[in-house]
Amino acid sequence: MRKGNAAAYFSSFRIRLMQNLQYRVAALAGLMTQFFWGFMLIMILEAFYRNSDASIPMSLPQLASYIWLQQAFLVFVALWFRDPEMFGMITSGNVAYELCRPTNLYYFWHVRLLAQRISGAALRCVPILLVATLLPDPYRLRPPADLAAFLLFLLTLFTGVLINVSISMFIYILTFVTLSPVGSLMIIGTVGEFCSGMILPIPLMPEWLRNIVMVLPFRLAGDLPFRIWSGHIGMQEALTGFLTQLLWLGALMFFGQLSMRKVLNKAVLQGG
Amino acid sequence: MNLYLRYVKMVFRCQMQYRVSFLLTMLAQMLIPFSVFAGMLLLFQRFHLLGSWQVDEVMLCFAVIHMAFALSECFARGFDMFAQVVSQGEFDRILVRPRGTVLQVLGARFEFSRMGRLCLSVVVMGIAVSRLSIAWNPLKVLSLVLMVSCGTLVFAGIFMLAATLCFWTLQGLEVVNIFTDGGREMAQYPLDIYKKEITRFFTFVIPFGMVNYLPLRYLLDRPGSMAWHALLPLCATLFLVPCVLLWRFGVRRYQSAGS
Amino acid sequence: MIRVENLSKTYHVPKRSTGVKAAFKALVKRETVAVEAIRDVSFHVAPGEMVGYIGPNGAGKSTTIKIMSGILVPDSGTCEILGRTPWKERMAHVKDIGVVFGQRSQLWWDVPVQDSFDLLRDIYRVPAESYRKTADRLTEILDLADLLTTPVRSLSLGQRMRCELAASLLHSPKLLFLDEPTIGLDAVSKLAVRQFIRELNREAGTTVILTTHDMNDIEALTNRILLIGKGHILYDGGLDHLREQYDTVRTVTVDYREGQIPPVLDGVEMSRLGEGRVRYRVDTAIVKVSGVVARLSAELELKDVTIDAQPVEELIVRLYREHRI
Incomplete structure (x- = not known):
């Protein structure tokens, strides 16, 4: 990213943020929906835990924290969270206007998606976290294990969003080829949702599945920071996780830019 | 009814125009509930039992509610997408035609790709039924049919309520997801695993319990269930009465307030 | 009905x-x-x-x-x-x-x-x-x-x-x-x-x-x-x-033999369109069109005369203006 462009990216970021903050009622509605989901998931797991023997790799209170964090930062983790305007731009060919701007389109869109996710979470996370802390056991969200865990949580959470945005950039890039976002969005979204532990928390997965999921980048956005918070992952492992995040982020962004350039060249050749 | 079928045929032909995209969407639509189903199976693999429920029994529960949801999403899509119907001015067009608004809104949209979920739930139901040793009798068969069909109506009623809300505001409609998606996710497990208040709410206010949990107990000959529970799904359709009344009220409000 | x-x-x-x-x-x-x-x-x-x-x-x-x-x-x-x-x-x-x-x-x-x-x-x-x-x-x-x-x-x-x-x-x-x-x-x-x-x-x-x-x-x-x-x-x-009520303006466009000088008429707006061609804007509430044409034919050797009414759009715009909408 060249320095002169930073201002452009920043103001694009700000406009997005302000736009999304406008929809307060929608945010309130989303809040209630997520509370409901969180409760439901914990209740279901609670029912399962009632028959459990001792061999469960994660305690119910830890799991409750894990789920509340998932709900609070849903917008950070969910891959199906999308920008219909951008899809419209690609499918209608209006992307040409974006190409006229003196900015790197990959970063420009990356920042735009990032802003959407941050503004989406900014409204939702605080009330969810607050209320969830006040709930009775076993539904309560527990505070992080210690300050170091909390700081590492923040760090990995932020890197996690970057990874997630980089992954979703591939959905947009793919749309240049398929011209219809529906299929790829749903398939990548669903696979990603499952592999990031949104449907079944990763600690509860059977060994073989966990081995697969741990190799994929999807868990780095949510599962990793949430488990750091709940103390399920130790300091040592957390730092390794952070390094893995950085490696993945670098790789995803590198290949993202590469394929973006390829796809754009093709689009221009076809006359858009 | 005849007209409704004509609508179905029409929209089906429209969607068949884009066959490849249709099949892909349908496949993707199958993947979403499949991931939920897989999550459920994996939980059972670890925990073996959910309360007093076996995996096969819960599978039947899952299949019924997802089948009802898929049918309703497919055929009552007009209400589900009502915000779009209103904003495109289609509702004005509906009002200048000499047929009931409910029928026409139902006919405005169908989403056949939602059949992906239906396919999955048919398969799951097949597996569940073949593995469970249910002592089938005519009443039980009837009950199963009623569970699915009346469940479809209950979901349709919720979609209708959401659509009615569109006459007042387009903001915050996401809350309705609690009752559609949330109701589905909740009722895919037997309701007795939840807190009592929630079980009651989803039995007496939004009657998922009557189309799923209670008749299911009868199907499985659980202790305390009675034969008349088999017909409870019919009771659940009473839910449609307030939905339709509210809808009418909403239409009148639309006619006096304009869009 | x-x-x-x-x-x-x-x-x-x-x-x-x-x-x-x-x-x-x-x-x-x-x-x-x-x-x-x-x-x-x-x-x-x-x-x-x-x-x-x-x-x-x-x-x-x-x-x-x-x-x-x-x-x-x-x-x-x-x-x-x-x-x-x-x-x-x-x-x-x-x-x-x-x-x-x-x-x-x-x-x-x-x-x-x-x-x-x-x-x-x-x-x-x-x-x-x-x-x-x-x-x-x-x-x-x-x-x-x-x-x-x-x-x-x-x-x-x-x-x-x-x-x-x-x-x-x-x-x-x-x-x-x-x-x-x-x-x-x-x-x-x-x-x-x-x-x-x-x-x-x-x-x-x-x-x-x-x-x-x-x-x-x-x-x-x-x-x-x-x-x-x-x-x-x-x-x-x-x-x-x-x-009848509002559309009182007619335009009279005249082609005449080059070299002649078109007359200036009272209460009528005149605009030259080029050599040998002139247009008069006549408000019939003040002057009659027939009178204008008669004067012109007396003073000029006319090749062609066309009389046009206002387009309806202008009429409506005038009506709008009159009612201040």
Whole structure:
């Protein structure tokens, strides 16, 4: 990213943020929906835990924290969270206007998606976290294990969003080829949702599945920071996780830019 | 009814125009509930039992509610997408035609790709039924049919309520997801695993319990269930009465307030 | 046919205010602003009449149309169409009317036109026999034969409008509302649409209410216009009468032998258009056109004389200005 462009990216970021903050009622509605989901998931797991023997790799209170964090930062983790305007731009060919701007389109869109996710979470996370802390056991969200865990949580959470945005950039890039976002969005979204532990928390997965999921980048956005918070992952492992995040982020962004350039060249050749 | 079928045929032909995209969407639509189903199976693999429920029994529960949801999403899509119907001015067009608004809104949209979920739930139901040793009798068969069909109506009623809300505001409609998606996710497990208040709410206010949990107990000959529970799904359709009344009220409000 | 008396309608539009505080207040109680769409609108339309309903955007045209087609309920006033109150007997009422919204399609986008027609037949419960007759006639007049098997999405705008017209006439309505039927059409399609409406009115005796911004539609189709502005009916009467009353300006364009000097006339504005050609703007309230022509023929050797009336657009603009809308 060249320095002169930073201002452009920043103001694009700000406009997005302000736009999304406008929809307060929608945010309130989303809040209630997520509370409901969180409760439901914990209740279901609670029912399962009632028959459990001792061999469960994660305690119910830890799991409750894990789920509340998932709900609070849903917008950070969910891959199906999308920008219909951008899809419209690609499918209608209006992307040409974006190409006229003196900015790197990959970063420009990356920042735009990032802003959407941050503004989406900014409204939702605080009330969810607050209320969830006040709930009775076993539904309560527990505070992080210690300050170091909390700081590492923040760090990995932020890197996690970057990874997630980089992954979703591939959905947009793919749309240049398929011209219809529906299929790829749903398939990548669903696979990603499952592999990031949104449907079944990763600690509860059977060994073989966990081995697969741990190799994929999807868990780095949510599962990793949430488990750091709940103390399920130790300091040592957390730092390794952070390094893995950085490696993945670098790789995803590198290949993202590469394929973006390829796809754009093709689009221009076809006359858009 | 005849007209409704004509609508179905029409929209089906429209969607068949884009066959490849249709099949892909349908496949993707199958993947979403499949991931939920897989999550459920994996939980059972670890925990073996959910309360007093076996995996096969819960599978039947899952299949019924997802089948009802898929049918309703497919055929009552007009209400589900009502915000779009209103904003495109289609509702004005509906009002200048000499047929009931409910029928026409139902006919405005169908989403056949939602059949992906239906396919999955048919398969799951097949597996569940073949593995469970249910002592089938005519009443039980009837009950199963009623569970699915009346469940479809209950979901349709919720979609209708959401659509009615569109006459007042387009903001915050996401809350309705609690009752559609949330109701589905909740009722895919037997309701007795939840807190009592929630079980009651989803039995007496939004009657998922009557189309799923209670008749299911009868199907499985659980202790305390009675034969008349088999017909409870019919009771659940009473839910449609307030939905339709509210809808009418909403239409009148639309006619006096304009869009 | 149509009797509208003292129709009034006020909308309550939520007030949009900025700021966080106002937004939270809005969650509890929404403040609204009353916007008067129409007020004391009255008019009658006889069977078989064709009426042009004109006015600037936001004047209340579409509100009136919506009330007359049963979509909207007015606050006060009465409206009786074919002996029924539209919003009270919606179903019975809409069977007898056809509505074309120029900007929106009533046809199903992805299937051939014929399928849309067949579905409309079922919606309106048109008996098979009369449906066939009507459809055949419409197909012939509107020249639809080649279009019926084409999906709507691949029709041109002009072709689509012809199909829209046919679609809203399949149930042989006695009253047809046309809301900007020629919007966006090319010249040829516009002519075809106008021609069709004229024939429909003459042969089937269908009453037509037409809203449009294109004054050529009005000129070609109807003599009676209803002018609405700011919710009030400003003028109800013939186009001729409107002309007589307001259209007093004629332009006289004269070609004469080069080298001669055209005279300056009292009360007449003159502009030279080039060598041997001059134009006079005559206000007939002050000077008679015949007098001007007589003077000119006396003083110049005339090659050609043309007398033009104002285009209707200008007339309407003048009317708007006069009523300050």
